[in-house]
Amino acid sequence: MQAAVLRGTQNGYDLVLKQSASLDQILVDLKTLLENLKVDPQAQETSKVSLDVLTEDRILTAEEKQQIEQMVGNYPRFEIHKIAANVITVADAQQLRERENVHLLSKVIRNGQEVSMQGDVLFLGTIHEGGKLCTTGNIFSMGNVSGILQAGYPDDESKLVMGNLESAQQIRIAEQFDIIEPDELQPSPQTIAYVNDLHVLSYGHLDKLKKINPKLYNQIGGI
Secondary structure (H helix, E strand, O other): OOOEEEEEEOOEEEEEEOOOOOHHHHHHHHHHHHHHHHHOHHHOOOOOEEEEEEOOOOOOOHHHHHHHHHHHHOOOOEEEEEEEOOOOOHHHHHHHHHHHOOEEEOOEEOOOOEEEEOOOEEEOOEEOOOOEEEEOOOEEEOOEEOOEEEEOOOOOOOOOEEEOOOOOOEEEEOOEEEEOOOOOOOOOOOEEEEEOOOOOEEEEEHHHHHHHOHHHHHHHOOO
């Protein structure tokens, strides 16, 4: 398996670094890839090629990012636009909160309790079964949810709910809702609940956020 894979997109090129590979293997395969492109007659163009480096679910350290940037920097035809992962760390979420005025909520919502808010919410607490968090904006859940999450209240279907939703009792966006059945969702902190073009509540993965919600992707893509 190649540890570094280049793929074309509508907006340019993605350089995917496989999370299962070691950094040493990534650097070896990346050098081979760039060397092959360097001598490819079809790749001889005067304009620079901008790369979005995607690290899947791996969070690179500052030193690891520097090594990737130095490797690409050895090939003048290529430049890195950004380095992004499919996951949002707690530090990333705090930056998102500061930049986008996301409300931080860290509390226990018990059975029969309902908390209503305005705007986007970063939830770090616990919702027991029968408890409910409702907001007009998006919900970024990094807590323990066994109750109900409702985004886009009362009728904004452009909002979404993101996080590990496996144990949630119910997900609501605007007027659309889904009662989570056992084994319906795989445990993943990168699950996205959204309303699709048919006005049906659907689920996706964080790596599809750009397609699901381009506006939100642009807000957090630079993190």
